[in-house]
Amino acid sequence: MPEPPAVTMSATLAADEALARRRRAGEHVVSLASGEIGLPVLPGLRERLGAAADRNAYGPVAGSAGLRTAAAGYWGRRSLPTDPDQVVCGPGSKPLLFALLLAVGGDVVIPAPSWVSYAAQARLTGAEPLAVPTPPGEGGVPDPDALRAAVAKARAAGRDPRCVVVTVPDNPTGTIPSRGTVRRLAEAARDLDLVVVSDEIYTDLVFDPADRAHSPALEAPERTVVTTGLSKNLALGGWRIGVARLPDGPLGRKLGTRLTGIASQIWSSTPAPVQEAAAWAFAEPPEVVGYAAAGRRLHQAVARAVARRFTDTGALLAPVRATCYLYPDFEPLREPLADKWGVRDGDALTELLADRYGIGLLPGSAFGDDPNALRVRAATGRLYGETRTERQAALDAPEPLRLPWIRAALERIDAALGDLAR
Amino acid sequence: MPEPPAVTMSATLAADEALARRRRAGEHVVSLASGEIGLPVLPGLRERLGAAADRNAYGPVAGSAGLRTAAAGYWGRRSLPTDPDQVVCGPGSKPLLFALLLAVGGDVVIPAPSWVSYAAQARLTGAEPLAVPTPPGEGGVPDPDALRAAVAKARAAGRDPRCVVVTVPDNPTGTIPSRGTVRRLAEAARDLDLVVVSDEIYTDLVFDPADRAHSPALEAPERTVVTTGLSKNLALGGWRIGVARLPDGPLGRKLGTRLTGIASQIWSSTPAPVQEAAAWAFAEPPEVVGYAAAGRRLHQAVARAVARRFTDTGALLAPVRATCYLYPDFEPLREPLADKWGVRDGDALTELLADRYGIGLLPGSAFGDDPNALRVRAATGRLYGETRTERQAALDAPEPLRLPWIRAALERIDAALGDLAR
Incomplete structure (x- = not known):
């Protein structure tokens, strides 16, 4: 006679849905919360899915x-x-x-x-x-x-x-x-x-x-x-x-x-x-290997650029060596965050960044971390563009940080973190 | 501390896999065990899947x-x-x-x-x-x-x-x-x-x-x-x-x-x-409604034809009014089945029909029925053809029972049941 388990919605998927709602409401939100990789489907994959549509x-x-x-x-x-x-x-x-x-x-x-x-x-x-x-x-x-x-x-x-x-x-x-x-x-x-x-x-x-x-x-x-x-x-x-x-x-x-x-x-x-x-x-034909390599380069460039914004602010961060995720710890900023913003944990920090600056992150508590810690997770997978054209350009760019939409997102993060820690 | 539940493979999916194995081994098996509807994908659906392949x-x-x-x-x-x-x-x-x-x-x-x-x-x-x-x-x-x-x-x-x-x-x-x-x-x-x-x-x-x-x-x-x-x-x-x-x-x-x-x-x-x-x-655009109606007519014709084979043999069967499934009860044949074949339950009956006649059914026990009963489930969804051409012809046929591959399957069922009950 099992009790229905107290399961809440996946925090990353809930963040995706909240982002979509806020965008529909006309807000301009920078999402660093999703686990989604916002890049276009490789053409060879699209063709093969269509060609296999008779498989039922x-x-x-x-x-x-x-x-x-x-x-x-x-x-x-x-x-x-x-x-x-x-x-x-x-x-x-x-x-x-x-x-x-x-x-x-x-x-x-x-x-x-x-x-x-x-x-x-x-x-x-x-x-x-x-x-x-x-x-x-x-x-x-x-x-x-x-x-x-x-x-x-x-x-x-x-x-x-x-x-x-x-x-x-x-x-x-x-x-x-x-x-x-x-x-x-x-x-x-x-x-x-x-x-x-x-x-x-x-x-x-x-x-x-x-x-x-x-x-x-x-x-x-x-x-x-x-x-x-x-x-x-x-x-x-x-x-x-x-x-x-x-x-x-x-x-x-x-x-x-x-x-x-x-x-x-x-x-x-x-x-x-x-x-x-x-x-x-x-x-793993060459097209697939090439796509994965391009994605990897893009993640590296953007995740490291975002990481720099966090460390410049004074957050602690282990060097990001894979994925498009980073996990800064604002412990060195505990006092100013408490004094200036009344922020004493990762949940409150996440809320502040969302409500005041329109920047979506996830608190460490979503990952089972100590809820009193000032740790948050940032993901860059949704910074690569809103349209297929932008995303393809990001994947192809030798210097993705120079693309205007990625630069704008980084500047927005910069400004928010700067204001937060000032 | 949950124990790993004692879960066996879905009987219908296991039957599909067994059928594929026996066919690869060159056996000619009539499958009445699968829950699959062996009909081709509606072209409008194929097109739409391909067109939506960029949704990731x-x-x-x-x-x-x-x-x-x-x-x-x-x-x-x-x-x-x-x-x-x-x-x-x-x-x-x-x-x-x-x-x-x-x-x-x-x-x-x-x-x-x-x-x-x-x-x-x-x-x-x-x-x-x-x-x-x-x-x-x-x-x-x-x-x-x-x-x-x-x-x-x-x-x-x-x-x-x-x-x-x-x-x-x-x-x-x-x-x-x-x-x-x-x-x-x-x-x-x-x-x-x-x-x-x-x-x-x-x-x-x-x-x-x-x-x-x-x-x-x-x-x-x-x-x-x-x-x-x-x-x-x-x-x-x-x-x-x-x-x-x-x-x-x-x-x-x-x-x-x-x-x-x-x-x-x-x-x-x-x-x-x-x-x-x-x-x-x-x-439900007209193409979809038309496809579903054609499928329904085909199921009706073939399921009722198969049902007739079972009732002609002496099995009990509630009239089939929907799906492509039927559930005959061989209780009236209990004595001859026991005397001639040593068959005393649905599992043994299913085994006999598979091993001796190459006809795949599922025993009532797979559906949680009394294992001593002589009930089996027959499904007609895999009788409509092996190739896309055959299956499309079955869907389009005004008289599907006259198609050679469906007629052959029915004759095979006829012969097996006749021999069984003789």
């Missing part, structure tokens, strides 16, 4: 053979050799993550801070999330020693953690855990007999090619499930497609059977025309 | 304004005036049904027999389904008096049923509950304070226009959620789109808030290009 069979729950083979190849090119049978597709990596939590069962360890939906999904499965802080400057992975302590304590209290979720590279901080931290996380997971669910949807958005994110699947291959999708590297959020890579071996096979059983009862299969286009994308 | 924003969790307005109009034309704000869209009506069970919470009453996924979904939410038999010849709705007794007994035992799921018209039986039964069901739900979740995905597949299925939303509008989709009337199963219509009033608003919150955390939104095409379909 449910098809295999786990995804078409073509899609699974292509996704296996994608991982193979990232040092994770994969058999197509290890791949399960879903309408986004979000439903796959939810179904994985159901498939593993038990309680779930998540990093603090972490993406808005992990904790909510854990609650929807009837579990209580156990939030474990990340090491400084290495978001996305619970500190391995703190993880050991938290799991031991939870087990002593009769709880049953069976799974740890990590985000590599990280949302909300745009940082990447070091290879050593990932190795120690994997060792802890093995010692504690935890399944590792590694959300790697930002792995193609690491700015420096020498800086590649290190997957826990390289360190604990027998127990790590990797998820990814095309929402970030190819800006296909609204198309809804994701894939999970199960471990090779007995645990992987057991999880795979459970996962496809659960998927078959919740969503049947993934839209067949989208699978067709995604299979082409996961095979 | 997440968009509102509940669905685009255009889609919600169109779905509201669709229901308005079916005696259910609807405000677009009452509509929530999802990647299939299946995930909407799952999220609704989560949103309502508590235990769930389902009809016996009923669609394979209701019970599995209830278990995934942590509830135990309470199966209540349907009245004879009126599938899809628990007998209202038996519902009252079952809920009273469950509550006395400390359980907490809050919701009853109905299927109008019915899968697996192809029957339609009478207006009086629906009214009594609605009264019982009101007296027991149950939410009614009415799965009406087959409402456009009622053969006789004078025979329209009566929605519980007409009898208990304050507490009935209606779901539907385009998988059956427009054969778009593989596109994955469904809509829910929430009640007007306070309960509807409360459920709507919960439902969109849950949707935002499980699946974000419904593929945007599919929403665009679906908005056109829900507006």
